Amino acid sequence: MLRYSLNAASSCSTRWQALLNSTAATRDDFLRGYTVVMMSFLPKITGSFSSPAADNPTVAVMEAGYAARNLDIRYINCEVAPERLADAVSGAIAMGWLGFNCSLPHKERIIDHLDELSPSATLIGAVNTVIINEGRLIGENTDGQGFVEALRPVSDPLGARAVIFGAGGAARAIAVELALAGAHSIVIVNRSPAKGEKLADHVNSQTDADCSFLAWTPQFSVPDDSTLAINATSLGFYPDHQETLDVDVESLRPDVIVADVVPNPPETLWLQAAAAAGCVTLNGIGMLVNQALVNARLWTGQTLDTTVMHQALSKALQIS
Ligand code: NDP
Numbered sequence: 001m002l003r004y005s006l007n008a009a010s011s012c013s014t015r016w017q018a019l020l021n022s023t024a025a026t027r028d029d030f031l032r033g034y035t036v037v038m039m040s041f042l043p044k045i046t047g048s049f050s051s052p053a054a055d056n057p058t059v060a061v062m063e064a065g066y067a068a069r070n071l072d073i074r075y076i077n078c079e080v081a082p083e084r085l086a087d088a089v090s091g092a093i094a095m096g097w098l099g100f101n102c103s104l105p106h107k108e109r110i111i112d113h114l115d116e117l118s119p120s121a122t123l124i125g126a127v128n129t130v131i132i133n134e135g136r137l138i139g140e141n142t143d144g145q146g147f148v149e150a151l152r153p154v155s156d157p158l159g160a161r162a163v164i165f166g167a168g169g170a171a172r173a174i175a176v177e178l179a180l181a182g183a184h185s186i187v188i189v190n191r192s193p194a195k196g197e198k199l200a201d202h203v204n205s206q207t208d209a210d211c212s213f214l215a216w217t218p219q220f221s222v223p224d225d226s227t228l229a230i231n232a233t234s235l236g237f238y239p240d241h242q243e244t245l246d247v248d249v250e251s252l253r254p255d256v257i258v259a260d261v262v263p264n265p266p267e268t269l270w271l272q273a274a275a276a277a278g279c280v281t282l283n284g285i286g287m288l289v290n291q292a293l294v295n296a297r298l299w300t301g302q303t304l305d306t307t308v309m310h311q312a313l314s315k316a317l318q319i320s
Helices: 011-020 024-031 058-068 082-094 109-113 119-124 143-151 169-180 193-206 269-276 284-300 306-316
Strands: 002-004 036-038 044-050 073-079 099-102 129-133 136-140 161-165 185-190 210-215 228-231 257-260
Touching: 044 058, 044 082, 044 284, 058 073, 058 284, 058 306, 082 099, 082 109, 082 129, 099 284, 109 136, 119 136, 119 143, 119 169, 129 284, 143 169, 143 257, 143 284, 161 169, 169 185, 169 193, 169 228, 185 193, 193 210, 257 269, 284 306
Parallel strands: 002 036, 044 073, 044 099, 161 185, 161 228, 185 210, 228 257
Antiparallel strands: 099 129, 129 136
């Protein structure tokens, strides 16, 4: 679907009309994937800097969310090599962008280019969202906030007793945000003990949550008092979707909420096993969409429609 409304009939609008009415191939190429809204000739701009960028579906989610709210804002997915990050940041400032996401490999290096860091980005030590406010750059990390937002309708993070598998960027963001949201305790379980211990020590010393490390032994048994068990490793991501966690799923009580950060496929083997054990499950799509929701709020002050964004992501990932 294309919706475009122009302020007045003009030679420019005639040119757009000509483009849109041109060959079916051109029009279909132009429209493929997501709704395009053109409400003025000078929309506000947001976007993403990463490398590689081609498989990042966030553009589909954001543009669908903006379109559904009739916001005159675009989201541009940009391939930015590490040595061009400074140029890309200068360009975004020069062009008056509202802000941008940064994904791998820029999440830590971007900090050198910022004027300010939010408390959670400081604790996480990485930034995935930059807000440009009158030329000042403020770094946020919304990875973990997206997880917590997705969790809230199912279970209050306040007082949660979580076990997190993994100690990379996603695990770190989730552990910090769960701690800031009032989790009682967090157990980090990771393949590489040194990384797991480091994350546990960091969260334990910097937040009020009681955070500890447990070695990942074969057929790991989820601690009895856990209320939340999260896969924050990359295990199960397509095309390695036949891989899963070495965990004794019989140790999952039915009242444990089980989550996965992997968005593709959404129903990983880990979540399938948890559902079979009677647990409520949360997939990685919810985290991704809610992260986009938080980003849009930071850039525009508006709350986008998560249903539309979910649908756009499912379509982009060809998930029925
Ligand atoms: P990192 O590379 O920073 O961390 C990867 C983690 O996975 C490490 O803890 C690593 O353990 C662990 N791991 C990898 N392979 C295995 C294995 N075979 N067995 C056990 N552990 C393993 O990645 P990120 O934290 O940035 O991302 C992790 C996942 O989260 C990715 O799939 C990513 O796509 C997803 N993600 C999803 C988001 C969403 O919105 N849904 C947002 C951000 C990330 P070790 O330390 O031992 O190497």
